[in-house]
Amino acid sequence: MQIQLNHLMPIPLQDKLRQRSSDIWNQDVTFKPGSFVKIKAPSGTGKTTLIHYLYHIRYDYTGKVQVNGQPWQAYSKNEIALIRQQELSIVFQDLRLFEQLSARENISLKRVMQPKAFYPPEKIDEMAARLNVTHILEQSGRTLSYGERQRIAIIRALVQPFQWLLMDEPFSHLDEENTQRAAALIADECKARNAGFILTDLDNDQHFNYDVHYHL
Numbered sequence: 001m002q003i004q005l006n007h008l009m010p011i012p013l014q015d016k017l018r019q020r021s022s023d024i025w026n027q028d029v030t031f032k033p034g035s036f037v038k039i040k041a042p043s044g045t046g047k048t049t050l051i052h053y054l055y056h057i058r059y060d061y062t063g064k065v066q067v068n069g070q071p072w073q074a075y076s077k078n079e080i081a082l083i084r085q086q087e088l089s090i091v092f093q094d095l096r097l098f099e100q101l102s103a104r105e106n107i108s109l110k111r112v113m114q115p116k117a118f119y120p121p122e123k124i125d126e127m128a129a130r131l132n133v134t135h136i137l138e139q140s141g142r143t144l145s146y147g148e149r150q151r152i153a154i155i156r157a158l159v160q161p162f163q164w165l166l167m168d169e170p171f172s173h174l175d176e177e178n179t180q181r182a183a184a185l186i187a188d189e190c191k192a193r194n195a196g197f198i199l200t201d202l203d204n205d206q207h208f209n210y211d212v213h214y215h216l
């Protein structure tokens with residue numbers, strides 16, 4: 001799956017962004033399939049805005065986000081839903097777990113939404129063990145700590161097929177050991193699919209062998 005940006009500019013940030021240089025905003029960018037992409041930017045410069053444009057849940061921009069050679073706007077609602085089921089997964093910065101469901105139910109929801117089960121249910125336990133969250137799988141989403149929610153949201157993003165995984169500051173509430181564990185799981189799952197990811201963060205990090213770094 002190819003993702004390309006053509007002179008993408010957020011309309012609300014146009015004046016602010018014209019005063020600084022960026023590798024992404026107002027540029028032509030092609031993300032090479034299968035690559036591990038890091039996008040670094042200070043707070044408030046549009047990381048979440050960009051991720052929402054890439055996932056096509058925000059549209060207040062000029063320029064284009066092209067998916068497989070066509071702008072998002074050319075796809076029907078059903079086609080977009082299919083792309084999000086099969087080709088594009090995401091870890092939102094605000095995680096978006098359902099508080100009334102348990103951690104396991106939050107993950108399973110994504111798994112069973114697939115027309116054909118992508119992974120068997122035991123895969124959830126395997127991933128939970130790797131991320132030290134086995135003990136909270138039956139706990140309500142409402143009572144999970146932010147770091148626990150972050151790991152559940154990561155597992156949820158990994159129990160579906162994808163060619164690209166979008167992650168918006170996915171380790172912000174994890175300690176070093178749990179960050180390492182989560183990064184290793186993500187890298188394994190991407191490699192198993194020949195998939196790539198686009199990760200935004202505030203600072204430099206050594207969590208992955210990134211193929212490319214951009215400054216937003």
Ligand SMILES: Nc1ncnc2c1ncn2[C@@H]1O[C@H](COP(=O)(O)OP(=O)(O)OP(=O)(O)O)[C@@H](O)[C@H]1O
Nearest residue numbers: 012013041042043044045046047048049050093202
């Ligand atoms: N819908 C909107 N209309 C106008 N301005 C917005 C809108 N959404 C976000 N902004 C502003 O755009 C800027 C970028 O917001 P965004 O959330 O994308 O930043 P960020 O880089 O992800 O920040 P952080 O690192 O704090 O999460 C901020 O100054 C924010 O206040």
